[in-house]
Amino acid sequence: MKIPNLNKPIYLLLQIFLMICLVQQVLAVEKLDYQLEPEQIAEDTYVFIGAKEDFSYENGGNIVNTGFIVTEQGVVVIDSGPSKRYGQQMREAISKVTNKPIIKILITHHHPDHFLGNQAFQDVPIYALAETIKLIKRDGDGFLDNLYRMSGPWMSGTDFSVVEIKALVLKQEKIANHTLKYFKFGGHTSADLVILDESTGVLFTGDLVFHNRTLTTPHADPENWLKSLDKIKAIDFNIIVPGHGEVANNIGPIEQTRDYLVWLESTIKQAVEHGLDMTEVLALPIPERFGSFGVLKREYIRSVSHRYPVYEKLIFN
Amino acid sequence: MNKFQHTFIFALYVSCFNFCFATSQVDPLDSPSWESMHSKILNNEPVIFDDRVQISMPDFAEDPMNVPVSVQVNNLENIEEIVIFADLNPIQKVLSFQPFHIKPYLSFRIKVEQSTPVRAAVRTSDGSWHVGGSWLEAAGGGCTAPSQGRAAGNWHETLMNVSSRSWIKNELGRVRFRIMHPMDTGLADGIPEFYLEYFDVVDAGGSVLAKITTYQPISENPVFTLDINKEILKPINLLGVDNNGNRLNAQIEN
Numbered sequence A: 001m002k003i004p005n006l007n008k009p010i011y012l013l014l015q016i017f018l019m020i021c022l023v024q025q026v027l028a029v030e031k032l033d034y035q036l037e038p039e040q041i042a043e044d045t046y047v048f049i050g051a052k053e054d055f056s057y058e059n060g061g062n063i064v065n066t067g068f069i070v071t072e073q074g075v076v077v078i079d080s081g082p083s084k085r086y087g088q089q090m091r092e093a094i095s096k097v098t099n100k101p102i103i104k105i106l107i108t109h110h111h112p113d114h115f116l117g118n119q120a121f122q123d124v125p126i127y128a129l130a131e132t133i134k135l136i137k138r139d140g141d142g143f144l145d146n147l148y149r150m151s152g153p154w155m156s157g158t159d160f161s162v163v164e165i166k167a168l169v170l171k172q173e174k175i176a177n178h179t180l181k182y183f184k185f186g187g188h189t190s191a192d193l194v195i196l197d198e199s200t201g202v203l204f205t206g207d208l209v210f211h212n213r214t215l216t217t218p219h220a221d222p223e224n225w226l227k228s229l230d231k232i233k234a235i236d237f238n239i240i241v242p243g244h245g246e247v248a249n250n251i252g253p254i255e256q257t258r259d260y261l262v263w264l265e266s267t268i269k270q271a272v273e274h275g276l277d278m279t280e281v282l283a284l285p286i287p288e289r290f291g292s293f294g295v296l297k298r299e300y301i302r303s304v305s306h307r308y309p310v311y312e313k314l315i316f317n
Numbered sequence B: 001m002n003k004f005q006h007t008f009i010f011a012l013y014v015s016c017f018n019f020c021f022a023t024s025q026v027d028p029l030d031s032p033s034w035e036s037m038h039s040k041i042l043n044n045e046p047v048i049f050d051d052r053v054q055i056s057m058p059d060f061a062e063d064p065m066n067v068p069v070s071v072q073v074n075n076l077e078n079i080e081e082i083v084i085f086a087d088l089n090p091i092q093k094v095l096s097f098q099p100f101h102i103k104p105y106l107s108f109r110i111k112v113e114q115s116t117p118v119r120a121a122v123r124t125s126d127g128s129w130h131v132g133g134s135w136l137e138a139a140g141g142g143c144t145a146p147s148q149g150r151a152a153g154n155w156h157e158t159l160m161n162v163s164s165r166s167w168i169k170n171e172l173g174r175v176r177f178r179i180m181h182p183m184d185t186g187l188a189d190g191i192p193e194f195y196l197e198y199f200d201v202v203d204a205g206g207s208v209l210a211k212i213t214t215y216q217p218i219s220e221n222p223v224f225t226l227d228i229n230k231e232i233l234k235p236i237n238l239l240g241v242d243n244n245g246n247r248l249n250a251q252i253e254n
């Protein structure tokens, strides 16, 4: 077959480009360094802000926000991240901020990017809502497979079944100079823990709130989620730490989460009622105001896959 | 699929770039199984890769048991049969659709076991196949998992029950219907294949509007969407059979 001359330089350039891409990927993966930098957002309070992306070989699953509060008695950690390695590096980063011991880990919900770092904290009591512990047992294996597939070598050594998690039953607790209030909400999953540090006014919402990052809905109950957003909005806070996306000092992220969720549900529901099939719903335009959200198209496709069948069942019954 | 595989596939694309440029007879999806699909499913008959044949589906399978797929054929006359297949599925043939008196549009859901091209091949009366399609990325597990009805054990209570809805939109009538059936592939341990084999879509005057032949990769409790001429005599009937001889005989009421 004759190869047109015109294409040869392009072909060569593409080859070189590909080689460079490969080399860069190999280097990033080999270091396996999450480069966690604690960001102070209030007195005694720090967060690690993850990328507004999907799990990948490049980010190693660092797509999530985790945090810690340095009380006079010791450090309380909120969520442990997507891998054993993340947990270890988080612990290392915390030790550069304070030499106080880590005394407690709180897990907001059962999604893998929030609890798979637990192994790095096995010497510390780890707490989650009782329902969350059940859900980890139910879905943990599937999550682990998925993350090994998507984040590859970053996951090595990560296992969830070896770590004991205790049920959090308290509504409130005073740890030295910090009073923590615990809210058992739901809707993103069937158990979502929201934590308010009354001493600083910092509110950790877990994944009930996303900020400039598209919501994930594999276990969502939108009706319950909206109710939880109302309750979160009623809480008196100064700073809000969403599960994904930037920290804020206003109700913006709550309203944004509600806006997208209401749009998503009403769009899919109406489309089903008007006779659109699933592929037609996937092709519907997404309003411009959501255009800057991270992972928009992919999460929209996922959500249609989760939510369309729910509404379809209603029209066939 | 991870980044390395993406890069690899991209590299494959690049390496075939010049070839694709030169002729349209080379598989634009560069599937390793194209040659075998061509002989096994299209009988080595003449093939044209044709943009008028469109598969619409997401580029990845969030739920490998239920991947939505629509096929649409535009401006192509004398269509005899539309065959849907997935090159790298353990069972490749998904469905055959013969639109006798109906628009060449059909949507349904499929089970996939791994990343694969999904294609529609349209045979026209001149004996050639017009082929369109795209790659679907999937982590797998769709074909080797037991159906939910099988797992719950209650599938027989509703077997072959049909629910439907219809709409009138811009001179066209649309029907969507669900047929209750486990659609077991036979690839899950200890569960024999058990699937709907075909059904005819028949109008009230007895004329067959379309014939749909279904294979194991069609999702459990299959849902189909068809666009029909709104003057069609109602009610429409669905008449078919599964591989165990159970009959489908349902009227679409509304």
Ligand SMILES: [Zn+2]
Binding pocket: A109, A111, A188, A207, A216, A243
């Ligand atoms: Zn989550």
